[in-house]
Structure formats: C-alpha cells, structure tokens
Amino acid sequence: MRIGELARRTGVSERSLRYYEQQGLLAADRTPGGQRDYPDAAVDRVIRIQELFAAGLHSRKIAELLPCMRDADGGPSEIADAKLVAELTAERDRIDRMIGDLISSREVLDDVITAASQPDDRPVNLGRPG
Amino acid sequence: MRIGELARRTGVSERSLRYYEQQGLLAADRTPGGQRDYPDAAVDRVIRIQELFAAGLHSRKIAELLPCMRDADGGPSEIADAKLVAELTAERDRIDRMIGDLISSREVLDDVITAASQPDDRPVNLGRPG
DNA sequence: GTAGGACCTAACATTAATGTCAGGTTCAAG
DNA sequence: CTTGAACCTGACATTAATGTTAGGTCCTAC
Numbered sequence: 001m002r003i004g005e006l007a008r009r010t011g012v013s014e015r016s017l018r019y020y021e022q023q024g025l026l027a028a029d030r031t032p033g034g035q036r037d038y039p040d041a042a043v044d045r046v047i048r049i050q051e052l053f054a055a056g057l058h059s060r061k062i063a064e065l066l067p068c069m070r071d072a073d074g075g076p077s078e079i080a081d082a083k084l085v086a087e088l089t090a091e092r093d094r095i096d097r098m099i100g101d102l103i104s105s106r107e108v109l110d111d112v113i114t115a116a117s118q119p120d121d122r123p124v125n126l127g128r129p130g
Numbered sequence: 131m132r133i134g135e136l137a138r139r140t141g142v143s144e145r146s147l148r149y150y151e152q153q154g155l156l157a158a159d160r161t162p163g164g165q166r167d168y169p170d171a172a173v174d175r176v177i178r179i180q181e182l183f184a185a186g187l188h189s190r191k192i193a194e195l196l197p198c199m200r201d202a203d204g205g206p207s208e209i210a211d212a213k214l215v216a217e218l219t220a221e222r223d224r225i226d227r228m229i230g231d232l233i234s235s236r237e238v239l240d241d242v243i244t245a246a247s248q249p250d251d252r253p254v255n256l257g258r259p260g
Numbered sequence: 261g262t263a264g265g266a267c268c269t270a271a272c273a274t275t276a277a278t279g280t281c282a283g284g285t286t287c288a289a290g
Numbered sequence: 291c292t293t294g295a296a297c298c299t300g301a302c303a304t305t306a307a308t309g310t311t312a313g314g315t316c317c318t319a320c
Contacts, residue, residue, distance in 0.1 A: 004266060014267085015308060033316045035267055048238065054228060055235035058306075068242045080246040092239045095232055098184060102229050105185035108178065109222045112198045116210040134296060144297085145278060163286045165297055188276075 003028075003036050010046040017046065023059040025049050025066060041071065055095050061087065133158075133166050140176040147176065153189040155179050155196060171201065185225050191217065 007014045020026040021036070026045060028036035048069070052062045065088065067078040080088065137144045150156040151166070156175060158166035178199070182192045195218065197208040210218065 002267075013308070015310085018269090019307070031316085033267090035316065051231040051235045052238070053307080054231040057235070065239070065242060068245065069238060070241065070245075080242050082246075085243055085246045088239045088243055092236060092243065095236045095239070099229060099232050099236075101181040101184040102225050102232070105181045105187070106222060106225045106229070108182070108199060109195070109218045109225070111200065112195060112206070112210050113215055113218055113222065115198065115200075115206060116212075116215045132297075143278070145280085148299090149277070161286080163297085165286065183277080 001038050001040070001042075003038070006038050006042055006046065009043050010050070012046055012050060020046070020049060020059075024063045025059060045071065055091075056098065057091060061091070131168050131170070131172075133168070136168050136172055136176065139173050140180070142176055142180060150176070150179060150189075154193045155189060175201065185221075186228065187221060191221070 001009075003014050003017055006012075007017060010017075017026065017036075021028060026038075026042065026049065028038050028042070031037055045066075049062060049066075052065070053059075057065070064084055065080075068080045068084070131139075133144050133147055136142075137147060140147075147156065147166075151158060156168075156172065156179065158168050158172070161167050175196075179192060179196075182195070183189075187195070194214055195210075198206045198210045198214070200206050
C-alpha cells in the first residue's frame with residue numbers, strides 16, 4: 001500500500017511515517033517512480049511504534065528494539081545484547097512508574113469529575129436512592 | 131521551606147519549581163528579602179503536578195484542575211464547571227488509552243528481555259530444571 | 261496526452277518543559 | 291563586616307516529534 005492508505009489505516013500522519021523511515025524504524029519498498037510501497041505488516045508495526053513512543057522511548061532505542069521483537073513474520077531476527085537488555089530493563093522500570101503515575105492522575109481526574117457531578121457534601125452513594 | 135529543600139525533597143529542579151509558579155501551579159510566600167518560602171504541603175502538591183505532567187496534561191489544564199482538587203487542607207476550593215468536566219473526561223479517556231499503550235509496550239520490552247535471557251527456542255520454563 | 265490527486269524532497273516552524281548561564285542579592289555564621 | 295552558599299530574575303538553548311509549506315514528480319482515468 002502507499003503512504004496515504006497507511007496513514008489512514010493507522011491514524012499516523014504521512015509526515016510521521018516518513019520520519020519513521022528516516023529514523024530507521026520503518027522500511028518501505030519503492031515503486032519504479034520512487035513512491036513508497038508498504039507491506040500489510042506495516043500497519044501493525046506503525047501501531048507498535050506509536051505505542052513505544054507513547055511509552056516515552058526515543059526513536060533510537062525503538063530502532064534498536066524493533067529487530068529483537070517477534071512480529072507477524074515469526075521469531076525475532078536478533079537477540080538483544082547485554083547492554084540493550086540493561087537499557088530496556090531500565091525503560092521497563094520507568095514504564096512501571098509511569099503507569100503508577102497515570103493511575104494516580106486518573107484518580108485525581110475522576111475525583112474532580114465526580115465531585116462536579118455530586119455537588120453536595122454527603123458521602124458518595126453508589127446505589128440509587130429509590 | 132526554601133526552594134532548594136523543596137527541590138531536594140521532590141526531585142524536581144529549582145528551574146521547574148519556578149516555572150510552576152510562573153504557570154500558576156504553585157504559590158509561595160516570600161521572605162522580606164524576596165526569597166520563596168514554601169509550606170510543607172508544597173511537597174505533595176509538586177508531586178501531584180509532576181504526575182499530571184507525566185499523564186500528558188499541559189500546565190494550563192493543570193492550573194484549572196488544581197483548585198478543584200481535594201488536598202491536605204480539606205475539601206476543594208472550587209467545583210469544576212461543565213466545560214472543565216468535559217475536558218477532564220476527555221483527558222481521562224486519553225489516560226486510559228495511554229495506560230493500555232504502556233501495558234502493551236511493557237509486554238514488548240518484557241518479551242525482548244526474556245528472549246535475551248533464554249536464548250534457545252524451547253518454550254519458556256518457569257521452574258528450574260532440577 | 262492531460263488533468264488532478266497522491267506523492268516526493270527539503271527546509272523551516274512549533275511546542276512545552278526543562279537546562280544553563282550571567283550578573284546581582286539575600287542569608288546565616290563567624 | 292565578610293564570606294560563601296543559596297537564592298533572585300532574565301535570557302537563551304535544547305529536545306524530539308510533528309506541522310507546514312514550496313516546488314516538483316508520479317499515477318490513474320479519461
């Protein structure tokens with residue numbers, strides 16, 4: 001598929017897809033005329049890349065990580081070396097802390113939303129009065 | 131307490147603490163000489179602010195949200211209006227998606243880390259051979 | 261072959277929190 | 291008083307993904 005369709009199917013801008021290629025995250029064949037031609041598997045890959053960005057990994061680390069992932073094709077094409085394992089372990093720990101922060105923030109938002117829906121002081125009543 | 135101690139106790143840089151003040155997130159009294167003087171409650175507040183930043187909220191939204199939070203002092207000083215509730219609900223949904231992404235990314239990292247620790251192809255063995 | 265949409269590269273802009281530096285002031289201790 | 295650490299303001303820099311624009315090429319349908 002070409003870049004427009006991939007963008008549509010992933011919700012990622014064409015600009016970002018080209019950036020991913022530039023960063024070595026996403027390869028594409030080229031048509032004789034020079035236009036990018038992506039395999040179907042690119043959809044999953046792009047979604048994975050977005051998740052990793054959302055998790056706060058930088059493109060370089062994602063580039064190192066991707067070849068070690070098991071994708072639709074089968075097993076990983078590389079095994080992470082000790083240095084990468086150490087880095088990924090640190091990232092995983094950071095992600096765990098981040099999840100904790102997110103859960104905490106979610107509660108804060110939820111409290112404020114709930115307080116606005118129940119403006120009086122009486123304790124939260126989970127059932128309905130009747 | 132002064133800014134240096136607050137920075138030490140929260141792990142947030144002095145630069146960021148001043149920025150939070152500038153953004154209306156964190157108030158401080160001033161000594162006669164003009165130096166910031168924070169109450170003890172500032173520690174919790176700064177941690178909360180950091181969590182909200184980590185959750186991807188921008189400073190302006192945090193500034194609107196903070197007065198509606200229940201803090202150590204007691205109840206919230208304001209109730210979120212309908213517009214803010216709508217925005218916070220959208221943020222909460224985004225956070226939920228983000229948590230999902232993070233969990234997904236965490237699994238990816240974990241797989242790669244595990245694969246590197248168990249380089250052979252045999253299925254994962256949770257016990258020890260002996 | 262031509263029209264128009266989709267695509268190409270390249271360059272510059274943006275955002276938002278944070279880092280860093282410079283030049284000056286305050287504070288606590290001797 | 292003086293000294294040195296801590297603090298002040300203000301300005302500029304950085305980062306990293308993404309937006310935007312310009313000027314040109316490709317592709318499909320007619």
